Amino acid sequence: MNALQARLVQLANQAGRVASLATPSDPRSGSFDDSARARLRVLLAQRHHAACKDLPGVAIAPGVQLVETVDTVPLSGAELASGRLAIDPIGFSQLVFLDTETTGLAGGTGTKAFVVGLATLAPPQVRIRQWLLTRMAGEGALLHFVAEALPPDPVLVTYNGKSYDLPLLRTRYRMNRLREPFGDARHLDLLHPVRRRYRGIWPNCRLTTVETQLLGTPRVGDLPGSEAPAAWRRFLATGETDGVRRVLTHNARDLSSLAQVLCALNALD
Amino acid sequence: MPAMDRFAPAETSSPASAMTHWIKQIQARYEDRITGHLVLPARLGEYAEIPGSLPAGLHSALAARGIRQLYLHQRQAWDAATEGRHVVIATPTASGKTLCYNLPVMDAVLREQAKALYLFPTKALAQDQLAELLALNQAGSLGVRAATFDGDTPSDVRTAVRLAGDIVVSNPDMLHQGMLPHHTKWARLFESLRYVVIDEVHSYRGIFGSHLANVLRRLKRICAFYGSDPVFILCSATIGNPRQHAEALIGAPVEAITTSGAPQGERHVLLWNPPVVNRELGIRASARSQVTRLARMAIRARLKALVFAPSRLMVEVITKYLKDVFDADPRKPARIHAYRGGYLPLTRRATEQAMRAGCLDGIVSTSALELGVDIGALDVALLCGYPGSIAGCWQRLGRAGRRQQPSLGILVASSQPLDQYVVQHPDFFTSASPEHARIAPDQPLILLDHIRCAAFELPFVAGERFGELDASDYLAVLAEAGILHAEEGRYDWIADSYPAQAVNLRSVADGNFVVIDRTEGKRIVLAEVDYASAALTLYEGAIYMVQSQPFQVEELDWVGRKAYVTRTRADYYTDAIDYTKLKVLARFAGSKAGHGTCYHGEVHVVRHVAGYKKIRYYSHENIGYGPVNLPDQDLHTTSVWWQLSQDVLLAHFADPGAALDAFQGASHAVHTVATLAMMAEGRDLARTIASGQAGSEQGGGVEREASAREIGVRDAWGSAPGSAPEIFAPALHLYDPYPGGMGLSEPLFQRQRELVARARALVEDCTCTHGCPSCVGPVMGEPPEPSRSPKIQALRILDLLAAP
Incomplete structure (x- = not known):
């Protein structure tokens, strides 16, 4: 910390900031010379590299990890195949389930999606692809891969995606000066039919509640979504991968639930 | 303010002789109370052609509103703005400043589908200006889409404003908290932003002004991201340093227009000191009683009067005193209205309307009417107390004034030291140039706050400047605190928070204490006390007063920034x-x-x-x-x-x-x-x-x-x-x-x-x-x-x- 930085911290504390900045504790940190910094940078890069190896999936670009899984879930394929979906006609190949994990709930241009998960159907299987951001600089590439992975004329299926995931992703594409790939794609936000049907009947309309009530498959050992941002920050700062792994599992679980909820709602109609 | 004096039925209701006569009368009667008399001679108008390049629709809109030529300063503003030069117009109240920016803005919207952002310090002013814009728009059937965007805008309307607004009328707080942190939603505005209009820039000084300068640094950064580089048109009441102040606010060279081309009748200003009632203790009669008396006399002399009172309470008191005299008969329409913050917008609009139409004889107002709300012309402005600055004084006194007729402003001093100094030194008032508005945009904490907000809006790259400033030390502090993530020469926002929410444009610190009343098991928030004065007023045992009701502080939670109080009957403070x-x-x-x-x-x-x-x-x-x-x-x-x-x-x-x-x-x-x-x-x-x-x-x-x-x-x-x-x-x-x-x-x-x-x-x-x-x-x-x-x-x- 140099003199100006120390002064800034001191003034912020004098002004009574509630979330005060850390006071410089180690006076030696100010005496870091350039070569020591460079050494440290190399060590950090090595640690990061090692940490990425520890993650599931493969690094497909600097800063982007792709995790592909196939999930077999009790999809009632018959119902889907019967074409009784509300927005007929939709082929399986068009349906894209989408869910993001973000760096926070604050919204605005400072919130990023560090996991974008897409799922497509091949009943009874669900094919899940997740792109995980492993460094900030990978965001542009991640968004590019997601855009590439969308089928032509997709029908998006989300849970609260109309007001959360989609606007957030649109912002990210714009921030990276990329064309946003969703355009006028049709969009089934399952939160709305669930709300219409079960508001006031269930205690709330969260996806986990839907799973318990509608699918009869309560989640066990799942990482709460609210802990995802901290898990990712920990990964960036320390290379610790446990949290991020749990986030990926949580996100995959959300995606296959979406597929099941769609079928279940469809069957009810 | 309309450029032409269409609203003044003045000639019949208040002939010049009535005013002159009245001034003579009070001068003779109260010689010992008048400490200064200043006469500003009448001024003829200076005019210029309406620019020939103006779209036909806009031309006819002006004609429909009775405008066939411009005042010189309006034309100068047009020339500067359309040639791409930032400009500040600092001319007196009611000199037609609105047209200085509406004309170039409307022109750009109509001819090039360009967009504009207007910033006003208050929501009421924004509403007022929107009405003005819509009137001009309607007069020429121009089809310009203008809308306000503030805390009161319903969410469905917000989307429409973002996507389709040609002119967005808002305030600095909204730009800071609502627009910049969501700039991707405003991409259409920022991509085509040609003009940024900031009115009443004299009110952006000190802390508020220092914050605004940084909000504008952020705005320019966002505009650069979208490839636009807007021209700033600023308006100010008379201050000592309009150009310098404007340049400090926007961080770029600005052309200043300081001479009004609008005609102006003769103006008188009297400095008035209430008589001493106790010489030993230096106690004088109250300013309130003097102002009430003067207002009564003016209205009886068939002059239209505006009283500026120092507080909302005083507005009510003086209004009551005047109504007791003039509105005793409830069957007749009221001749006296009060006007202040806290009234519903509709009530205020009705008062403005009635005053413009000449139906009222007196308005009693707080500083709410000091800014550019259009109430038409009146004869006498009475100031109950010195408003704190020469510039503010002129702003209020300028409310009295007609194009052709003489007008009068009276500054009535209270017993406050500032007031007494001003009325006892008439030379100070008459010779002093108006104050300089000052800001400190590089105040370290304000800067830290806005660099934090800016980093949320767009990542910083190493070596990037914020305004003219090297931001690297600030970025390092924020990275150290885990708010930014430094990687390969770039600083990205990483915290799970929305920084603009925590930054108040009107203060330096955010560590306010809340005072909580827990009398009889209640938990009601009574007040907020800023961090700096908490130690002096909220210590345990302190008597804390709210509306002169005493509460005793029982417990002070210093870390949690809370003070718990209960009602008390203590006979001490x-x-x-x-x-x-x-x-x-x-x-x-x-x-x-x-x-x-x-x-x-x-x-x-x-x-x-x-x-x-x-x-x-x-x-x-x-x-x-x-x-x-x-x-x-x-x-x-x-x-x-x-x-x-x-x-x-x-x-x-x-x-x-x-x-x-x-x-x-x-x-x-x-x-x-x-x-x-x-x-x-x-x-x-x-x-x-x-x-x-x-x-x-x-x-x-x-x-x-x-x-x-x-x-x-x-x-x-x-x-x-x-x-x-x-x-x-x-x-x-x-x-x-x-x-x-x-x-x-x-x-x-x-x-x-x-x-x-x-x-x-x-x-x-x-x-x-x-x-x-x-x-x-x-x-x-x-x-x-x-x-x-x-x-x-x-x-x-x-x-x-x-x-x-």
């Missing part, structure tokens, strides 16, 4: 006993000041609250003490100070105690005139006397320990904390009470001679006999002998500090 220690850390510059010296520099101020006194109401006797155990408040800031050496002081005063008392009185006067000179609020400038060991005068920058006591309504010096210092060299400090300072000490230092001279005149010319709250501050009891009165003693200090 409490007053903190506090000590201020001030240590000079560095001297930036110094010069001789009479027999002493004057410096400005960096200081470290430590405030310690030792305990409190209980004081009984009415008798004011001291009925007990209580201890206070709170952490010391410390503050690094900048200060300007005057100092006299031990030799000089001992040659002129009997003992150190007398010298300190004298310093105290002098500091009161210097503080008063400094506040006046800086267009500051009293709380923006703190004062203290440092007494103690003087370091070597030659060794500039040598640290100097000084202990001091905050001066205020505390008891007299008597026993200074600590032992008597060996070398006695007290110093009178004026400092910015904000961590990091707000940049006031340097300009004060530049004007040190003038300040001492003015303070001297303030004390000398005061009508009191031995000192009063208006000049040297509260005086306890009778002086032992006239030569040792606080007034004489303070004058002695000021004489010693004045240039020979």
Whole structure:
């Protein structure tokens, strides 16, 4: 910390900031010379590299990890195949389930999606692809891969995606000066039919509640979504991968639930 | 404001002779109360052609509103703006400033589908201007889409405004908290943003102005991202430095237009001092009673009057007094209306409408009408008290004025020191140029806040500048705190928070305390107290007053920033006993000041609250003490100070105690005139006397320990904390009470001679006999002998500090 930085911290504390900045504790940190910094940078890069190896999936670009899984879930394929979906006609190949994990709930241009998960159907299987951001600089590439992975004329299926995931992703594409790939794609936000049907009947309309009530498959050992941002920050700062792994599992679980909820709602109609 | 005087049915209702006659009448009757009379001669209009390139629709819209030519300043503004030069228009109230920006903006919208952003300091003004825009739009069937965007805009309308608004009318807070952090949603606006219009820029000074300058730095950064580079059109009431102020706000060269081409009738300004009713105590009749009387007389003389009252409560009181006289018959339409914040917008619009139509004879208002709300022309403006600045005075006085007829403004002084100084020194009012508006955009904490917000909006790349500033140290601090993530020369936002929410454009700190009433198990938030004054007002045992109801502080949660109070029936109030220690850390510059010296520099101020006194109401006797155990408040800031050496002081005063008392009185006067000179609020400038060991005068920058006591309504010096210092060299400090300072000490230092001279005149010319709250501050009891009165003693200090 140099003199100006120390002064800034001191003034912020004098002004009574509630979330005060850390006071410089180690006076030696100010005496870091350039070569020591460079050494440290190399060590950090090595640690990061090692940490990425520890993650599931493969690094497909600097800063982007792709995790592909196939999930077999009790999809009632018959119902889907019967074409009784509300927005007929939709082929399986068009349906894209989408869910993001973000760096926070604050919204605005400072919130990023560090996991974008897409799922497509091949009943009874669900094919899940997740792109995980492993460094900030990978965001542009991640968004590019997601855009590439969308089928032509997709029908998006989300849970609260109309007001959360989609606007957030649109912002990210714009921030990276990329064309946003969703355009006028049709969009089934399952939160709305669930709300219409079960508001006031269930205690709330969260996806986990839907799973318990509608699918009869309560989640066990799942990482709460609210802990995802901290898990990712920990990964960036320390290379610790446990949290991020749990986030990926949580996100995959959300995606296959979406597929099941769609079928279940469809069957009810 | 419409450019043409279509609204004035003036010629019939108030002939010139009525006004002239009335002025003569009150001059004759109240000669001893009028301390100054200023006449501004009538001025003819200066006109210019409407630009030929204007789209036909806009041309006919102007014609439909009766506008066939422009005032010269309107044309100058057009020329500058359309040629891409930033421009500030600083002309008097009601000179048709609105058209200065509406014309180039409408032109760009119509011809190039360009977009514009308007910023007004209040929502009411934004509404007003929107109405004006829509009227122009309608007059020419132009199809320009203009809308307000503020906290009241419903969410479905918001989307429409974002996508389709040609002109978005908003305020700085909304830009800061609602638009910039969501700039991707506003991409269409920012991509085609041609003009940014900022009206009433004189109101953006001090902290608010410093914040706005940084919000504009952020706006320009976002515009650059979207490839636009808007032209700024700014409007200001008359201030001393419109160009400099505008340039400081937008961080770019600005052209200034300061001469109005609008015609103006003759204007009279009277300075009015209420009669003295108790000479010993320096008590005068209230400004309220004088203003009420003058308003009554004016309305009886068939003149239309506007009264500016200092508070909402006073608006109601004066309105009642006037209504009792003029609106006694409830069957007739009201002739008197009140106008203030807190009224519903519809009520206010109705009052504005009635005034424009000439249906009202009097309006009583707070400063709400000081800004550019259109109420048409009137004859007399009455100011109940000095509004705090020359510029603000003219802004209000300018409300009276017609194109052809004479008008009158009367400034009625209250007993406040500032008011008394102004009315007793008419030359100050008539000759002084209006104040300079000052901002400190590089104030470290404000900067840190906005760099934080800017990083949320777009990542910073290493070496990127914020405005003209190198941001790297700020970014490093934010990265260290885990708010930003540094990677490969880029700083990305990583925290899970929305920083703009935590940054209030009207304060430096965000550590406010909430006062919670838990009487009978309730939990009601009563008030908020800022961090700096919490230690003085919320210590355990303190009596905290809300609307003059007493509450007692039972528990103070310092870390959680909460004070728990309960209702009480105590017959006393409490007053903190506090000590201020001030240590000079560095001297930036110094010069001789009479027999002493004057410096400005960096200081470290430590405030310690030792305990409190209980004081009984009415008798004011001291009925007990209580201890206070709170952490010391410390503050690094900048200060300007005057100092006299031990030799000089001992040659002129009997003992150190007398010298300190004298310093105290002098500091009161210097503080008063400094506040006046800086267009500051009293709380923006703190004062203290440092007494103690003087370091070597030659060794500039040598640290100097000084202990001091905050001066205020505390008891007299008597026993200074600590032992008597060996070398006695007290110093009178004026400092910015904000961590990091707000940049006031340097300009004060530049004007040190003038300040001492003015303070001297303030004390000398005061009508009191031995000192009063208006000049040297509260005086306890009778002086032992006239030569040792606080007034004489303070004058002695000021004489010693004045240039020979």
